[in-house]
Amino acid sequence: MDRIFLAPSSDEVFDFVSREHRQRMIIVAGMCTVEYRGRAFSFLPLGERLVMVKQDGCVIVHRSRGREPVNWMPPGTRLDYAVDDQLFLVHCEKRSSREKMVMEFVEVNLLASLLLNDSGQQSLVGLESDMVDQIVEQPHVLEDGLRIVRREKQTISGSIDLFAIDRDGVPVVVEVKRNPPGAQAVSQLEAYILDFREKNRRAVVRGILCAPRVPRMVRTLLTDKGFEWREFTPIFEFEDGGQRRLDEFI
Amino acid sequence: MDRIFLAPSSDEVFDFVSREHRQRMIIVAGMCTVEYRGRAFSFLPLGERLVMVKQDGCVIVHRSRGREPVNWMPPGTRLDYAVDDQLFLVHCEKRSSREKMVMEFVEVNLLASLLLNDSGQQSLVGLESDMVDQIVEQPHVLEDGLRIVRREKQTISGSIDLFAIDRDGVPVVVEVKRNPPGAQAVSQLEAYILDFREKNRRAVVRGILCAPRVPRMVRTLLTDKGFEWREFTPIFEFEDGGQRRLDEFI
DNA sequence: CGTGCCAGGTGCCCT
DNA sequence: AGGGCACTTGGCACG
Numbered sequence: 001m002d003r004i005f006l007a008p009s010s011d012e013v014f015d016f017v018s019r020e021h022r023q024r025m026i027i028v029a030g031m032c033t034v035e036y037r038g039r040a041f042s043f044l045p046l047g048e049r050l051v052m053v054k055q056d057g058c059v060i061v062h063r064s065r066g067r068e069p070v071n072w073m074p075p076g077t078r079l080d081y082a083v084d085d086q087l088f089l090v091h092c093e094k095r096s097s098r099e100k101m102v103m104e105f106v107e108v109n110l111l112a113s114l115l116l117n118d119s120g121q122q123s124l125v126g127l128e129s130d131m132v133d134q135i136v137e138q139p140h141v142l143e144d145g146l147r148i149v150r151r152e153k154q155t156i157s158g159s160i161d162l163f164a165i166d167r168d169g170v171p172v173v174v175e176v177k178r179n180p181p182g183a184q185a186v187s188q189l190e191a192y193i194l195d196f197r198e199k200n201r202r203a204v205v206r207g208i209l210c211a212p213r214v215p216r217m218v219r220t221l222l223t224d225k226g227f228e229w230r231e232f233t234p235i236f237e238f239e240d241g242g243q244r245r246l247d248e249f250i
Numbered sequence: 251m252d253r254i255f256l257a258p259s260s261d262e263v264f265d266f267v268s269r270e271h272r273q274r275m276i277i278v279a280g281m282c283t284v285e286y287r288g289r290a291f292s293f294l295p296l297g298e299r300l301v302m303v304k305q306d307g308c309v310i311v312h313r314s315r316g317r318e319p320v321n322w323m324p325p326g327t328r329l330d331y332a333v334d335d336q337l338f339l340v341h342c343e344k345r346s347s348r349e350k351m352v353m354e355f356v357e358v359n360l361l362a363s364l365l366l367n368d369s370g371q372q373s374l375v376g377l378e379s380d381m382v383d384q385i386v387e388q389p390h391v392l393e394d395g396l397r398i399v400r401r402e403k404q405t406i407s408g409s410i411d412l413f414a415i416d417r418d419g420v421p422v423v424v425e426v427k428r429n430p431p432g433a434q435a436v437s438q439l440e441a442y443i444l445d446f447r448e449k450n451r452r453a454v455v456r457g458i459l460c461a462p463r464v465p466r467m468v469r470t471l472l473t474d475k476g477f478e479w480r481e482f483t484p485i486f487e488f489e490d491g492g493q494r495r496l497d498e499f500i
Numbered sequence: 501c502g503t504g505c506c507a508g509g510t511g512c513c514c515t
Numbered sequence: 516a517g518g519g520c521a522c523t524t525g526g527c528a529c530g
Contacts, residue, residue, distance in 0.1 A: 004254060004360070025300065025314060027277070029364050039508035040376030041486060041494065047368035050275065052300070056315040064275060064366040065306040067322055068525060071372075072508085074317060096516095099508075110254070112360060114279050116314040118297035122321075126290030128521060156471060158433045158519070178521080182504065184438065191437035215503080236291060244291065289523035318510060322523080349523070378506060409504075428506080432519060465518075 005111040010088040013108050017053075017081050020113040026053040030088075030108035034061055034071045038099020044070060046106065051090075053079065059092050059101065073101050128178040131234045132161055135176065135210070139164065141232050142174065142210060157191040170204055171196070177211040185209060186221045193227070212247065255361040260338040263358050267303075267331050270363040276303040280338075280358035284311055284321045288349020294320060296356065301340075303329065309342050309351065323351050376496050378428040381484045382411055385426065385460070389414065391482050392424065392460060410442050420454055421446070427461040435459060436471045443477070462497065 003020070005012060013028070020026050028051045034044040044061075049070070052060045057078065061071040073092045080091040088105040132151065139146040145167025153163040162174035173196065175181075175189045186209065193207045207227040209218070214229045222229050235245050253270070255262060263278070270276050278301045284294040294311075299320070302310045307328065311321040323342045330341040338355040382401065389396040395417025402409050412424035423446065425431075425439045436459065443457045457477035459468070464479045472479050485495050 004256065006254065027300075029366070031367075036508070040374060040496070042372055042374040042508075044372045045370035047370045048364075048366040049368060050277075050302070050364060050366065052312065054312075054315055058315070058317045060312075060317060062302065062304075062310075063368050065304055065308070065325065066526085067308045067310060067319075067324060068507095068509090069317075072317055074508095074510085075315065097508095110362060110364065112362070114298075114300060114360065116279070116298040116300065117281075118299060118313050120295035120297045122292055122294045124290060124292040124523085126523080154519095156433070157437060179524095180503095183441070184434075184504085187437045187441035188434065190444075191433070191440060194440075217503085286523070292523080316511085318522095318524095324523090324525085347523090351523095374508080376508070429509095430518090434519085467518080 003113045006109070008108055008111050010083045010086055010105070010108070013088045013105070013111055014081055014083045016111055016113070021053070021079065021081070022055050022057070024113040024115045025055060027051070027110065027112045027114065028053070028105070028108055029110040030105050032103050032105045035102045036071055036100070038094075038097065038101075042071065048109070051103065059090075061103070071101060073099070077101075125236045126178075126234075128161075128176060130236060131178055131232075132176050134234045135162065135174070135232070142208065142230050143167075146172065155192055155195050157195045158188065160192050166206065170206055172206045172208060174208045174210055177209070179211070180213045180215055181209060181211050181218055182215075183218065183221055185211075186218060186225065186227070189222075189227060190225055253363045256359070258358055258361050260333045260336055260355070260358070263338045263355070263361055264331055264333045266361055266363070271303070271329065271331070272305050272307070274363040274365045275305060277301070277360065277362045277364065278303070278355070278358060279360040280355045282353050282355045285352045286321055286350070288344075288347065288351075292321065298359070301353065309340075311353070321351060323349070327351075375486045376428075376484075378411075378426060380486060381428055381482075382426050384484045385412065385424070385482070392458065392480050393417075396422065416456065420456055422456045422458060424458045424460055427459065429461070430463045430465055431459060431461050431468055432465075433468065433471055435461075436468060436475065436477070439472075439477060440475055 031048050033046050036042040050062045056075040058075040059073040060069045063070045077092050077094045082089040090103040092101040136148050139148050146164050148164045150163040153160050160173050161176040164172040166172050173192050177185055189207045196205050210230045210232055212233045233245055233247055235243050237243050281298050283296050286292040300312045306325040308325040309323040310319045313320045327342050327344045332339040340353040342351040386398050389398050397415045400413040410423050411426040414422040416422050423442050427435055439457045446455050460480045460482055462483045483495055483497055485493050487493050
């Protein structure tokens with residue numbers, strides 16, 4: 001099922017990866033250098049890393065710490081393997097995005113291939129879209145009498161999350177943030193509003209920033225610019241019928 | 251050096267990880283479910299995945315495709331291993347960020363530990379800061395007679411990349427983007443400008459958006475709002491003395 | 501600690 | 516293919 005080498009020679013590595021490439025996920029751990037040229041330029045001097053080569057052509061280089069790979073290539077990358085002067089070489093190139101990565105292995109400690117049979121779909125709730133869903137279903141969480149007119153309304157300055165009409169018939173632009181917003185969210189809202197007024201001859205329009213928590217600084221900024229804010233923590237439903245707030249920890 | 255098990259029993263897995271935990275990076279490949287509760291809620295049904303547990307306490311779950319892990323826990327996560335009813339269980343919890351991940355292994359195909367000796371520093375050029383460096387050194391790439399006054403100037407609406415004075419003594423706000431900017435970058439610039447005028451009694455001030463490429467739509471938006479744009483592709487120098495433009499592919 | 505912002509961001513969905 | 520935007524964004528620098 002799974003195939004493994006411990007401390008293989010460069011030739012053994014070459015034979016192995018040539019046989020397994022794009023058939024299985026390949027794992028190579030060893031002492032190497034990594035050079036990248038494309039969207040930026042980087043060089044990683046000699047050291048021991050773990051490399052994954054997936055069947056979709058993406059390459060991921062991990063160091064001993066951190067969630068993020070130190071180097072990588074996106075899915076669709078073309079790989080060429082070679083042995084030169086006892087070094088095991090991996091040339092990665094993606095022409096469409098014009099980028100390239102080269103790894104030179106001085107030594108390979110672990111070499112393995114895996115066939116991961118994995119077709120299940122991950123369920124995921126608690127995203128901003130779930131939050132918007134809830135506001136659409138129950139607009140009163142923002143304020144009584146609010147009527148949602150449109151979702152994801154396109155404007156020249158970007159798209160706004162919700163466009164609504166309040167109980168007095170005044171249009172309302174609503175920007176929803178799942179995470180505590182910064183000044184940037186206010187700028188975004190302001191741009192929408194200015195744009196709306198521009199296009200509608202200085203019509204009266206309200207702007208609301210909605211998030212589970214709105215930092216004090218942002219509140220001040222909103223108030224200064226004549227906008228409003230709402231704090232709203234959504235409640236999520238699960239397949240088992242349970243409900244849970246996003247800020248509950250279990 | 252590196253330690254490996256093929257198709258170990260749950261008890262063997264438990265003994266192995268208990269011994270290696272935080273001593274070496276641990277790799278577990280096998281059939282499992284993954285549940286996450288924290289910043290969101292997710293469930294991944296039974297399937298074969300590759301899991302890395304690093305010494306800094308981060309956990310990374312990879313599927314057969316894609317650069318991104320399907321599940322993960324950040325550095326600093328506390329792990330508990332257990333065997334229950336032939337299942338190998340991994341409980342991951344990070345109290346500071348109130349999140350939790352649970353993996354249940356029905357079967358483990360590959361189990362390994364790695365001691366990655368890796369101390370070298372990665373060099374990386376081509377970032378936005380490198381681009382700003384170049385403008386500071388040679389302001390004429392933006393326009394003749396421009397004098398850079400400040401870098402990373404703080405404003406209430408965020409920080410601006412460069413603050414300068416043009417040949418006529420008019421203040422200039424410069425926003426630098428490494429990647430093609432969107433409408434958001436214009437909003438950001440606009441917020442700075444509005445803020446500046448507010449604080450300086452409607453003083454005359456110019457706004458420039460500088461990027462290697464400025465999309466047509468963004469140009470229009472900038473022009474509408476009375477701002478300017480510059481296209482500027484930086485040239486990077488390497489330790490070997492070579493120079494290269496970021497848009498050159500080799 | 502939080503706050504702000506870049507990233508070789510990645511991935512998804514839209515036109 | 517390109518634009519726009521959320522992300523369990525991650526990571527770092529700074530107050």
